[in-house]
Amino acid sequence: MPNENQVPLPALERLSTYIRCLMQLEHEGVDSVSSQDMERFSGVSAAQFRKDLSYFGEFGKRGIGYNVRDLRGRIAQLLHVDQNQNVVLVGAGNLGAALIAYPGWHSYHFRIAAVFDRDPAKIGKSIRRVPVHHIDTLTEANREMNARIGIVAVPAWEAQDVADRLVAAGFNALINFAPIKLTVPRQVIIREVCFICELAVLSHLIHNASGQDGSREAREELDGTGEAPGSSNGSTPRPSRTTAALGGE
Amino acid sequence: MPNENQVPLPALERLSTYIRCLMQLEHEGVDSVSSQDMERFSGVSAAQFRKDLSYFGEFGKRGIGYNVRDLRGRIAQLLHVDQNQNVVLVGAGNLGAALIAYPGWHSYHFRIAAVFDRDPAKIGKSIRRVPVHHIDTLTEANREMNARIGIVAVPAWEAQDVADRLVAAGFNALINFAPIKLTVPRQVIIREVCFICELAVLSHLIHNASGQDGSREAREELDGTGEAPGSSNGSTPRPSRTTAALGGE
DNA sequence: TAGATTGTTAATCGATTAACAATC
DNA sequence: TAGATTGTTAATCGATTAACAATC
Numbered sequence: 280m281p282n283e284n285q286v287p288l289p290a291l292e293r294l295s296t297y298i299r300c301l302m303q304l305e306h307e308g309v310d311s312v313s314s315q316d317m318e319r320f321s322g323v324s325a326a327q328f329r330k331d332l333s334y335f336g337e338f339g340k341r342g343i344g345y346n347v348r349d350l351r352g353r354i355a356q357l358l359h360v361d362q363n364q365n366v367v368l369v370g371a372g373n374l375g376a377a378l379i380a381y382p383g384w385h386s387y388h389f390r391i392a393a394v395f396d397r398d399p400a401k402i403g404k405s406i407r408r409v410p411v412h413h414i415d416t417l418t419e420a421n422r423e424m425n426a427r428i429g430i431v432a433v434p435a436w437e438a439q440d441v442a443d444r445l446v447a448a449g450f451n452a453l454i455n456f457a458p459i460k461l462t463v464p465r466q467v468i469i470r471e472v473c474f475i476c477e478l479a480v481l482s483h484l485i486h487n488a489s490g491q492d493g494s495r496e497a498r499e500e501l502d503g504t505g506e507a508p509g510s511s512n513g514s515t516p517r518p519s520r521t522t523a524a525l526g527g528e
Numbered sequence: 529m530p531n532e533n534q535v536p537l538p539a540l541e542r543l544s545t546y547i548r549c550l551m552q553l554e555h556e557g558v559d560s561v562s563s564q565d566m567e568r569f570s571g572v573s574a575a576q577f578r579k580d581l582s583y584f585g586e587f588g589k590r591g592i593g594y595n596v597r598d599l600r601g602r603i604a605q606l607l608h609v610d611q612n613q614n615v616v617l618v619g620a621g622n623l624g625a626a627l628i629a630y631p632g633w634h635s636y637h638f639r640i641a642a643v644f645d646r647d648p649a650k651i652g653k654s655i656r657r658v659p660v661h662h663i664d665t666l667t668e669a670n671r672e673m674n675a676r677i678g679i680v681a682v683p684a685w686e687a688q689d690v691a692d693r694l695v696a697a698g699f700n701a702l703i704n705f706a707p708i709k710l711t712v713p714r715q716v717i718i719r720e721v722c723f724i725c726e727l728a729v730l731s732h733l734i735h736n737a738s739g740q741d742g743s744r745e746a747r748e749e750l751d752g753t754g755e756a757p758g759s760s761n762g763s764t765p766r767p768s769r770t771t772a773a774l775g776g777e
Numbered sequence: 778t779a780g781a782t783t784g785t786t787a788a789t790c791g792a793t794t795a796a797c798a799a800t801c
Numbered sequence: 802t803a804g805a806t807t808g809t810t811a812a813t814c815g816a817t818t819a820a821c822a823a824t825c
Contacts, residue, residue, distance in 0.1 A: 330784090340782085341783040341784075342780075342783075343781080
C-alpha cells in the first residue's frame with residue numbers, strides 16, 4: 280500500500296468527484312461500474328481514474344470492474360467522510376445561513392456544530408437548529424465539539440482576525456470564503472473558495488474563445504448538440520451522455 | 529505578444545489571485561511592487577508570477593518592478609473584468625440570496641441583472657433590488673440583458689434542466705454550485721464550485737498529516753508561529769508576513 | 778478458454794523552477 | 802556606473818496518458 284503522502288493533490292481532489300458520481304449511481308441502483316463507465320460519468324479518463332485509485336490501494340476486480348457501493352464506501356473512508364465530523368462555521372450572515380441550509384453536509388457526515396458571530400443581535404439564536412454563539416467563546420465551546428475544520432464566512436476585513444482565532448482555538452484546517460489571502464501558521468491547512476475568481480476565469484475564456492481573433496462566428500461553427508467526450512474547453516472535461524444515468528431527473 | 533490560447537489554465541487561474549492582491553495593495557496606497565513582493569503577498573513564487581504574466585505580454589520595468597495600479601488595470605483587461613458585464617443567476621433560494629448579497633461583484637464589474645426561479649411565490653419580487661423572474665422568461669429576458677455567464681444555484685435535481693435552459697438561451701459559460709456533474713454542449717464552458725469537495729480534501733489531509741502514522745504528535749513538532757514562505761501544506765503556499773501589508777486590519 | 782478489465786510500469790506531456798541576459 | 806529586477810530560455814519536476822501483463 281503506497282504512502283498516502285505522495286498522493287498528488289489533483290488526484291486527491293478528484294476523489295471528491297468520484298464519490299459524487301458513485302453516490303449518484305448508487306442512488307440509481309447501479310451496482311457495478313468499469314473505469315470506462317466512470318470516464319463517462321465523471322469526465323475523468325479511465326486511465327486517470329485507475330491511476331488515482333492506485334495511490335490508495337486496489338479497489339476493483341480485474342475483468343469485472345468496481346462495486347459501486349463498496350467503492351463509494353472505501354473512498355469515503357479515504358477522505359474520512361465516512362463518520363460524523365463536527366465543523367464550525369464563523370459568520371452568521373447571508374453566506375453563513377446559506378451554508379447551513381445546504382443539504383449536502385450529511386451525506387459527507389459533516390455536521391455544523393455551531394455558528395460563531397460577533398453581532399449581539401444574533402447570539403443565542405439559532406439558524407435551522409444550529410446555535411449562534413459569540414466568537415469570544417470559540418475556544419471554550421470547541422472543547423466539547425472537537426471540530427478541527429473551521430469555515431470562514433465573514434467579510435474580508437474580519438477574515439484574518441477570525442482565522443487567527445480559529446488557529447488559537449486549535450483548528451488545523453480552514454475553508455476561506457472571504458476574498459482575501461489569509462496568513463496562518465505552517466501546520467494549518469487552508470483552502471480558498473473563490474467563486475468570483477471562477478467568474479473571472481470564465482470571463483476571460485468567453486471573450487478569448489477560438490484564438491486571438493475572438494470572433495463569435497468561429498465558435499458558432501462548432502454548434503449543434505453533438506457532445507464530445509473528454510474535449511477540453513478550459514474547464515474539466517465532460518462526458519457524453521450516452522448513458523443518461525447522471526444529471527437531470 | 530503570445531497567443532492567449534496557449535496560456536496554461538493554472539496560470540490563468542492565478543491571475544485572479546494577483547488581481548485580488550493588487551486591489552488590496554492599491555487600497556493601501558502602495559504604488560509599486562516587485563515580483564518578490566508579490567511572492568510574499570500572493571504566495572505564488574516570483575518566478576511563476578513573472579512567467580504567468582509573460583504569457584500575456586510585458587507589464588513591468590526592469591530594475592524597477594510593477595506599477596500596482598497599472599498592473600491591476602491590465603490584468604483586469606485580460607480577464608475582461610474591466611467593464612460592466614451582466615450575469616444571470618438561476619435560483620432564488622438561500623444560496624442565491626447570499627450570492628446577491630456578496631459585496632465583491634462590482635469590483636470585478638459583474639452585475640447580477642436578474643434572478644430566475646420557478647417558485648410563483650418569488651416571481652415579481654426583488655432581492656436587494658435584483659428582480660426575480662420566472663425561469664420560462666429566461667430567453668426573452670436575456671435579449672435585453674445580453675448576459676453570457678449564468679450561475680446555477682438550484683438544488684441538484686433541477687440543475688441539469690436549468691443548465692439546458694441556459695444553454696438554449698444562448699449562455700456560453702456557466703458556474704455550477706449544484707453538487708452534480710452537468711452535461712452541456714462542447715462550446716459551453718462550465719466551472720464547478722464545490723465547497724463540500726474542499727471540505728473533503730481538508731478532511732483527508734488533517735487525518736493523514738505527517739505520513740502513514742498519522743499521529744498528532746508528529747504534527748505538533750512543527751508548531752510555533754514561525755511561518756515558512758512557500759511551504760506547501762497541500763494547499764496553496766502562503767507568504768510569510770514580514771510585510772504585514774495584506775490580511776487583517 | 779476467450780474476453781474483459783484491472784493495476785502498474787513506461788513514455789509523454791506540460792507546468793514549475795532556476796538561471797541569466799537584457800535593461801531600467 | 803553598479804544594483805536591481807524584469808522577461809525569457811533552459812533544466813527540472815511532476816502529472817497525465819498509453820500500453821500491457823496480471824487476472825477475473
